[in-house]
Amino acid sequence: MSQSGSGSWGRGLVPMTVLVPQQGQAAMMGQAGDAAALGALYDEAMARFDAFCFWYGKPARSVAGMREVAKRLEAYGSPEALRLAREVREALAD
DSSP: OOSSSSSOTTTTOOOOOOOOOOTTSOOOBSSSSOHHHHHHHHHHHHHHHHHHHSTTOOOOSBHHHHHHHHHHHHHHOOHHHHHHHHHHHHHHHO
């Protein structure tokens, strides 16, 4: 599409800023619980139980995703996964 011509190029567009986390840092959306603690729990769950609990897809780094993390840890995990699921649910309740 050419910018020359009628001069209507870009009219009606609204500028916006998108914030992206630095690489390697957790991005936890939402206001429930402590974002750093939830991010650490998410990383631990993925590192320790990825093959057993998240083999068919990883939940998002969000509050809803953390609820899914706890649910899958409880459904498919070991006793250690159950401990981690409890910690996730406690962090979400804060």
